[in-house]
Amino acid sequence: MTAQPQFITDASLAGLAKWLRLLGYDTVVYSGQAGRPMMRQAQDQKRILLTRRTDMLERQFSGDIFLLPAASTSRQLSFVIRKLTLKIDNENMYRICLICNSRLHPAMRGDVQDLVPPFVYENYDRYNRCESCGKIYWPGTHIRNALQFLKDNDITISVHDHTQ
Template sequence: MEISSLSGGAGVAAGGAVKLIVDGNLGKLARWLRALGCDTAIHEGRADRYLLRRALLEDRIAVTKSRRLAARPFRGRLILIAADRWEEQLAETVSSLDLSFDARAVLGRCLDCNETLSEVEKSTVEGLVPAYIFETQAAFRRCGRCGRIFWAGSHAERMLRVMRSRIPSRLP
C-alpha cells in the first residue's frame, strides 16, 4: 500500500504501510480497511485503555469513536471518528491519514483474520470451493491463518464499486 502523507512514526511500518487498531464497535470499518489492504487489528473486549496500550506496543494508529478515550493522554497517534455509518467512517479515516492505495494491496488481506493472502495453485482448492467457482475462476488466494479461500468473483467487483464510490480519488 502506498501512503502519501505518512513517512514514519506511529502506525507506519517499514515500506510505508499503515498499521491501525480500531475499537471493537468499528468492526465493519475494520473489514473495509482490510479490503483496501490496510493492516487493521480489532480491539475487542477489555477496557479502552488497553486499546491505547496495544496501539503503542504494536506500533499502530488507534481509531476510535470514543471521545473519552481520545481525551486520554496518549503518546501515539489517534484518530477520533465522528461519523456513525461505516461508509462515512471509511472516507473519514482515509482522508484523515491521506491514504492512497496500490492496486496490488486492495483485496489482498483476509477480511476475518487480517492476514495477507497468498496466491495458491488452482489445483489445491479443488473440492474446497463450489464446482462452478472452480471451473470459472483462474486465480485463487488463501489466508494462511484461517484457511479461507478468496477469488475475484462478483462480490469482489461489488466491493470495488462500493470503495470507488466512497473514496473515488484514492483508488487506482
C-alpha cells in the same frame, strides 16, 4: 518505500476494520473495552488507533489517534482515507484476510479445487488463501462490489487491469 499504516479499532468499528483489511491494511479489532490496554497495544505494535470514544482523547497517548464520527461505514472509511491520505490501489485488495487479519498467500488453482464451488473453479485462475483460518478468496463479484462501493462513495482508487 514507506511501510503501510496499520490500525487498531474499537469493537464498534468492526465494519470499518473489514474495509481497511479489504484495501490491504492490517487492522486489529480490539475485542475488550476501549481503554488503557488498547492504547498499550497500539503503542507496542505502532498501530493508528481509531475510536468512537471521546474519552480516549483525554488520556495520555503518544501514538496517533483519530476520533471517528458517528456515521455509516462508508463515511467512516472516507474519513480515514482523507485524514491519512491513504492511497487505494486495487493491487493491494485482498492481501489481508477479512475474517482474521492474517496475510493471504497465493494459492494454486489445483490446490483449491475441492475447497471452492465448481463454478468458481471453472471461472477463476487466481486465488489467495488465509494460512490461519483457511478462507479462500478469488477476484470476481466481491472485488467488483467493493470497487462499486468505493466509486459510489467518491473514493478514488488506482485500478490496474489484469485482463490483458
